[in-house]
Each structure stands twice: as C-alpha cells, then as structure tokens.
Amino acid sequence: MKEKEMLHEVITVKTKSELSIYEQIEQQMIDQILDGTLAENEQLPSIRQLARNLKISVTTTARVYNDLSNEGFIISIVGKGYFVAPKNNDLLKERMLCEMEKGLEKAVISGRNAGLSDNKIITALKDYLKNIKKTERCCDT
Structure with missing residues (x-):
C-alpha cells in the first residue's frame, strides 16, 4: 500500500500567480480539508517543517496556520502541534x-x-x- 502523501507534496506554490503564496497555501489547505484529503484529527507538519519543505518563510506558514486556526479549520494542541479540526466544529x-x-x-x-x-x-x-x-x-x- 502506498504511504499517504505529505502535506507539502500536495501543495503547489506558483510564483507567477495572482494569489500571494500565503493565499495559495491557505486555499489549498482549506480545499483539502473540505474534500477530505486532510482527514479530521490528522496532524499537520510543524510551522517550521512546512516552511522548510515548501522553501518559504516561517512567517508565511505561521500566518496560514494562525488564520486556519481562527477560521476553525485546524486546532493547535500545546506541545503536540497542529491538527485538522473535527468535522463537528x-x-x-x-x-x-x-x-x-x-x-x-x-x-x-x-x-x-x-x-x-x-x-x-x-x-x-x-x-x-x-x-x-x-x-x-x-x-x-
């Protein structure tokens, strides 16, 4: 059985896009949460790890995670990381x-x-x- 793809492998960042890098990542993550690609309670990579894998700034990934958390798509558990929010949210x-x-x-x-x-x-x-x-x-x- 093929291993599940890592988040950074299913996010595409285009430098020549009308959307900022931040908006591209956020929208792709929302789409993946809504369509079930990112499953409920699935742990996400750390802010630093995602930034490193996508070759973008930590500030950008921190903003994405913060906004997704504020919008209820992901939750932060202190000491454990970020997870996709339960669907009953x-x-x-x-x-x-x-x-x-x-x-x-x-x-x-x-x-x-x-x-x-x-x-x-x-x-x-x-x-x-x-x-x-x-x-x-x-x-x-």
Missing part, C-alpha cells in the same frame, strides 16, 4: 455549508442555462444523491 460546518451552497448555485445556473426547469434540476439532484448512496454502499464492504 461549528465554524467548519458553516464553511462547508457555504461551499455546498456555492456548488448548488453553480449547478442551478448550469441547469437553467441548459433550459431545465426547476423541477428537472431538483430531480437531477435527487437522482445524483441516490447514485451516491448506492456507490457508498458498494464501497463500504
């Missing part, structure tokens, strides 16, 4: 709900642009949810 739930709403908005706009009625869009969503449940049951074995 209210701030994280709120952010995930916001992300879901953005996705639904995009889906509705796409459906309407395709000429679908609201009822057909709702039916498509229900069908999608049924198919996801079937897939989850198949994979739970």
Whole structure:
C-alpha cells in the first residue's frame, strides 16, 4: 500500500500567480480539508517543517496556520502541534455549508442555462444523491 502523501507534496506554490503564496497555501489547505484529503484529527507538519519543505518563510506558514486556526479549520494542541479540526466544529460546518451552497448555485445556473426547469434540476439532484448512496454502499464492504 502506498504511504499517504505529505502535506507539502500536495501543495503547489506558483510564483507567477495572482494569489500571494500565503493565499495559495491557505486555499489549498482549506480545499483539502473540505474534500477530505486532510482527514479530521490528522496532524499537520510543524510551522517550521512546512516552511522548510515548501522553501518559504516561517512567517508565511505561521500566518496560514494562525488564520486556519481562527477560521476553525485546524486546532493547535500545546506541545503536540497542529491538527485538522473535527468535522463537528461549528465554524467548519458553516464553511462547508457555504461551499455546498456555492456548488448548488453553480449547478442551478448550469441547469437553467441548459433550459431545465426547476423541477428537472431538483430531480437531477435527487437522482445524483441516490447514485451516491448506492456507490457508498458498494464501497463500504
């Protein structure tokens, strides 16, 4: 079985980006927390280790971790380090709900642009949810 990739191996920092390095790292970490790539309670590298691995300043990684902590995505445990926050965290739930709403908005706009009625869009969503449940049951074995 392949070992899990380290955080610094799944973060890409682009020097020619509209986003600052700090914003790139923060957004990628948020995306990975929301999509489950970074699992609940998973320990993150230390601020210094992540800075060293990404070849960026400690100040930048400290700012990322501080902001993610303030937003409820990660937690700091004194003497142990930083961890991905539990999913029952209210701030994280709120952010995930916001992300879901953005996705639904995009889906509705796409459906309407395709000429679908609201009822057909709702039916498509229900069908999608049924198919996801079937897939989850198949994979739970």
